[in-house]
Amino acid sequence: MKFQKILSIGVLGTAMIAGGANAEVRDIRIGVDVPYEPMEYRTPDGELTGFDIELGNALCAEIGIQCEWVVQGWDGIIPGLQARKYDAIMSSMTINEQRREQVLFSDPYITPPSAWFAPMDAEIGTPSDETLEGLTIGVQRGTLQDNYVTDMYGDVAEVNRYATADDMVLDMDSGRLDAVFLDFPIGKSTLLESEAGEYKVVGEKITEPVEYFGEGFGIAFRQRDQELAAAFNEALATLKENGTYDEIYAEYFGD
């Protein structure tokens, strides 16, 4: 305890000295836990890629700094930031209050979308109480998608809850389900890609309301690195404006 206190004072002191010397934002290292497709994973030849990696690199380029990626297991990813093994975390980290006490978050850069999937020949309009009435909808038990569908459409539609996404896809194939509500990337790989031509996305991708889908993913910094966070927020706003963000988004979350 005492040792920790001494250490933290020491770290604080060093940081104050360093902060004084560097008004400009310096080159940084970013911690990431792989794999978590499609956000961060390795290509067959071992290169890091994914939505986080590409967006992170684009942000660094926009700020005009060099960024180096450091792979770190999820358990130690916040301690690693505090211990200065890297200066930021960009690893599909959901913004929440507990984490806010530990780290400083950037603005949310993405809320992972969920989407409705239905057989190609199904005639379901934009999902609503009327269009889903009497249909059988599949969800994975206990997921945020389950909570959302149960609360929004539990009264008008029949909700079938599955232990795994595989069981659900099987029942979708057999015709027992009229639609499923899934994490978009999972649905994309299991329904749109591996059974090409059989299924389609119905309606818009869904990322709201916050009480179900969360505040989204943020880049985490140490509490005192406010300038760094501000620089990333600014760059993020620019990329969203000039279309770079949409390009990267479409690459990983496009239909």
Added chain:
Amino acid sequence: MEALMNWLEAQLADNSIFTLQTLGYYGEGLVTTVQLVFLSLIIGLVLAVPLAIGRGSRHAWLRLPIFFYCYVFRGTPLLVQLYLIYYGVVFVEGIQDTWLWLILEKPFVPALIAFTLNTAAYTTEIFRGAIKSTPRGEIEAARAYGMSWGLMMRRIVLPSAFRRALPAYGNEVIFMLHASAIASVVTIMDLTGAARFVYARFYAPFDAFLFVAAIYLCLTFAIIYFFRHLEKRLLAHLKPASG
């Protein structure tokens, strides 16, 4: 009724897990579980009586298929049987276009089929043992009276066999109730399905599962009581004579 609901709502006012909604899930789950278990036991019982008689037949063409059926259904986990029937039927080409799909589309009937076939296999074996242990003297006496095989079965063998099978069959009924807990893997919202839903929703494993365990205990108690009552009536002749 409305006063009752208001009272219940007041009782549950500061309870975030057991709301009227979740209690409703438990209530529907109870109905589904009881329906599923009761129907499968009744149909299984009706199937098991002729099967048990056939199982002890002298003719191999009758005895062996029944033996094989019992062996398969007692020799594989009920969960596997349920998976095979629910997901397996899907792979029959073109089944979606036949009338069969109307009853197999929803998970209830596939689960009912799996449970019925399973309990029928066990019950067949229970009855077979009871039939086989009919005292020889009773059979010889029936023959001496000139009873036909059918009459002997109806009047002598089956009535005493049912009585002997009763305690073992009571066990099977309780096992079946507990085995029905796996119905939720094929999306049926039975009691366990409701508990799993509440658990996943509120991250409260103890509350969700202790509550459902208490409901199962009540059901089991009712079954035990029912069978004790039956045994008292039907097995009265086996009680030690009191002075």
